Amino acid sequence: MTARLDGRALNRATLARQFLLSRADAPVLDAVARVGGLQAQEPQEPFVGLWSRVAGFDPGDVDRLLGQRLLVRLHLMRRTVHLVTADDAWRWRPRHHALLRQRILGTWRRELTGVDLDDLAGRAAALLADGRPRSLGDIGRALAVGAPGPAPRVLGEAVVAALVPTVQLPPRGTWRSAAGARYLPLSAWLGRPVPVEVDPAAADAAGADLVRRYLGAFGPAASADLRAWCGLAGLPQVVAALREELVSFRDVRGRELLDLPEAPRPDADIPAPVRFLPAFDNAVLGYHDRGRIIDDAHRGLSVAGKRLVLVNGRVGATWDAAAGGGVAVVPLRDFTAAERAEVAEEAERLAGFLARPPAGG
Incomplete structure (x- = not known):
């Protein structure tokens, strides 16, 4: 029987692959x-x-x-x-x-x-x-x-x-x-030739590389998610050819999700830290079904150029640089006292980063 992954499990998998669960060393x-x-x-x-x-x-x-x-x-x-x-x-x-x-x-x-x-x-x-x-x-x-x-x-x-x-x-x-x-x-x-178009003989290999890389960075995911990320048609045949090396899951809607066998899929209960995302971040845009990371009611923010804040792994606020320095945060829901404190601390750290001058400045 194919294992089912709920939204929280998919969320933690995305955060882990995108280095948003813990910063990469x-x-x-x-x-x-x-x-x-x-x-x-x-x-x-x-x-x-x-x-x-x-x-x-x-x-x-x-x-x-x-x-x-x-x-x-x-x-x-x-x-x-x-x-x-x-x-x-x-x-x-x-x-x-x-x-x-x-x-x-x-x-x-x-x-x-x-x-x-x-x-x-x-x-x-x-x-x-x-x-x-x-x-x-x-x-x-x-x-x-x-x-x-x-x-x-x-x-x-x-x-x-x-x-x-x-x-x-x-x-x-x-x-x-x-x-x-x-x-x-x-x-x-x-300093090396770049073909204008992929050689038909190499098309399957190029597609397979793209599929593996997508799943490594965004999986488990459906074929529709893959296409939403890259925009390419014709990849279902590549996915079909790779099936024997992939593992399969179902989400709560019954959609089939594919993944690399050894890719990280953390426990759904692992805590997720506050993270500030830039406009148009692929952690949100890299899916057709973005429900693992943003509520449907706020989906439009992801394509409107809004900068987003992840709170407990999900989009919980927007942010922008404040006039005169600092970072202004606009919550999309009520925060607990602990969440407010964590958001404020991360915003202060981000403000310090944004104030860094250019090299030689």
Whole structure:
């Protein structure tokens, strides 16, 4: 008989995989890989996500790893900017190419009607081959010259978000930086070829790697959760091929959940500390069914850019930086006296972290 896991058990499993049950004593590069990357369209948000996950986190480590090209920022899962390891960018970007192209067409279908996207991609690749960093606007304006059609912004976004694998260069995404995004081809930045699309012969292996990595960071989870995280279609066949190496559970609704056999599934009664999450954190967004971590009544907060506070493992408040320093917390439910004290203590620690100056500042 298949074992059942209630919401609390799934919650603790997620917290453990995402280093939110206890902070990881691990290098930042390893932590980013093990949580499946961090959503990063808001450039400063991953720093809070890592502060809540990594013991003794130093934001300068992210700056250093970006400069060393070991961490990269690029459009990836769900066409959102993610902070991932260079190795994962190299593995995962080809597997997402068709999705990225489909999503950009969905956004700009009317504007791109009649545009030969393969020709546009070829012209963009030739433009970027000189190795000069360019902004989205620079790329769009260069491609628009002598070619009546979509506005430069549409052309630029189509290129950097979909048609050509590109990376956002530092200082974008470094601590306390407000630098705009400039782009280079991912292959040039990594110093190794990055296929535009995954080779059909390697597609199953690439999909299997993605499934294992997702379950390691977010399991136990359903196939619908996997798709919600990455946005990719066609993975059920990969999951079916992996079944013999996975274990199966049922949730309280009867959905089948799959997992890696040796992945942590802590006791549901283990205490969960208060944790402050950044906007769009994947610990919440990484599922189709987010009930393990946020109540349905508050689900909209997870896609509205609200920063969330986990209290006893679940979203119990929102937070923001307060004017003049400090952290302002808005509860979503009544807290016990012990919960209020723990939230206040963690908020004070977070305020101290946010006040840290940039390197050399």
